[in-house]
Amino acid sequence: MPPWVGFHTIRSHNDTGARMADDEKIEVSAQDARAGATPHVTRYVLAISLTLTVVALAALLIFYR
Numbered sequence: 001m002p003p004w005v006g007f008h009t010i011r012s013h014n015d016t017g018a019r020m021a022d023d024e025k026i027e028v029s030a031q032d033a034r035a036g037a038t039p040h041v042t043r044y045v046l047a048i049s050l051t052l053t054v055v056a057l058a059a060l061l062i063f064y065r
Contacts, residue, residue, distance in 0.1 A: 031037070
């Protein structure tokens, strides 16, 4: 199995290089696990694209009827 596949391979060593027990729990904050900030841009993209779609379909309905 390639080294990038499987959860066990990813967490087999800690920061010091020592092997970790399989049942050892690792606690990571949501920000660190995400590896960055989430600026909530998706909701704006969704709202704008939905609005533009409705406007475009309304224009098609009005002008090509």
